[in-house]
Amino acid sequence: MERLGLFAKISLQKMNVIKHCLDLFDHVSGQKVNLRKSKIFFSFNVSLEERIDICNVAGMEMTNEIGMYFGVPMIHGRINKARFESLLSKVDNHLARWKFNLLSFVGRVTLVKLVLNALPNHLMQALYLPRSVCDEFDKKVWNFV
Template sequence: MDQYGYDMKALSNLLIKAEKRGVITGVPTSPRGPRLSHLFFADDSLLFCKANSVEWRRLLRILGIYEAGSGQKLNLHKTSIFFSWNTSVERRQEILQQSALQETQRLNTYLGLPSFVGKSRKQAFCNILGRVSQKLGNWKVKFLSQASKEVLLKAVVQAISTYSMGVFQLPISLCKEINKLMQEFW
C-alpha cells in the first residue's frame, strides 16, 4: 500500500471512531442496515453526517486532524456539499456560511453510476440504454464484418451494462431492452 493508501486508511479510522463515539452520524444504508460515514474512490471522498452546524464543525475538526497528520489538505475548489431534500433552507445557509463551500444540487452520477436510486430503478439506469443505443447506432458500425460486430457486442456493449451490474441489480425490463437492441444490431 502506498503512502496515499495509508493516509486514507487513517482518515477512514478517524471517521469510524468518530461515528462509534457519536461525534458524527452517518447515513443509514437501509432501514435496519449499518450507517455509512464515508466512501473513498481513488482520490475522491464522500463524507456523510447530519445536516447541522454541530456535526459540521466536528467533521471539520476530524479533517483538520487528518490534514495535520498526513500533510494533505482539502481542495476547497473541488469540494461541495449536497443536502438531502428534507434539509431546511435556513440550516443549509447556516452550514454553507460556516463552510465557505458551494452547494451542489444533484449528484447524478459518480464513476458512471447513479449516486441515488429512487423508486424508479429503470429511470435511474436509463443512461445505460442510451449509451448502448449510441454505440450500436453509429453509422460506421454498419460496415463491420460479422466477426467485428460480435467483438463490438461482447467487448463494448456488454461491458457498459456489466460494470453497472457489478454494483447494482439492474431491472429485468432494462436488460430485456438492451438485449433487444443487441439482437436488432446483430
C-alpha cells in the first residue's frame, strides 16, 4: 500500500512539472493552452483516487477514449471494424447523394475512382485497415458500380 502512495506522490509531482511547463509556454508564447479542451488518458493500472488527484492538479478531465487526431482515430486497444464506422458511413453518405440512375457506367466508375477510393488513403497512411473493413468498403463500391 505504501508503494502505491509513493507512486501517487511521484505522479502528482510529474503533473506539477507538466503544469509548470504549460504555464511557462503560456507566458513565453503569449498563447494559452485551453485546459477545458484537454483530456488525460490513464492506463488501466492507475487507481481511481490517483486519477482524480492528478486531474485536479492538472485542471483537466479524464477520458477513456482518446478520439481522433487529424481524422485518424487514436487507437489504444484492439483494432476492429467498429473503429472505422465513420469511414464506412462517409461512403454511404457519398453514395446516397449521387444519382445512380442518371450516371452511366463510365460515370459511376469515374466517381468511384476519384472520390471513394481516395477516402481511406489518409487513414491507411497511419493504420492498417482490418480485412473486414476493406471487404465492406469494396462491397459498397461494387454494389454502386
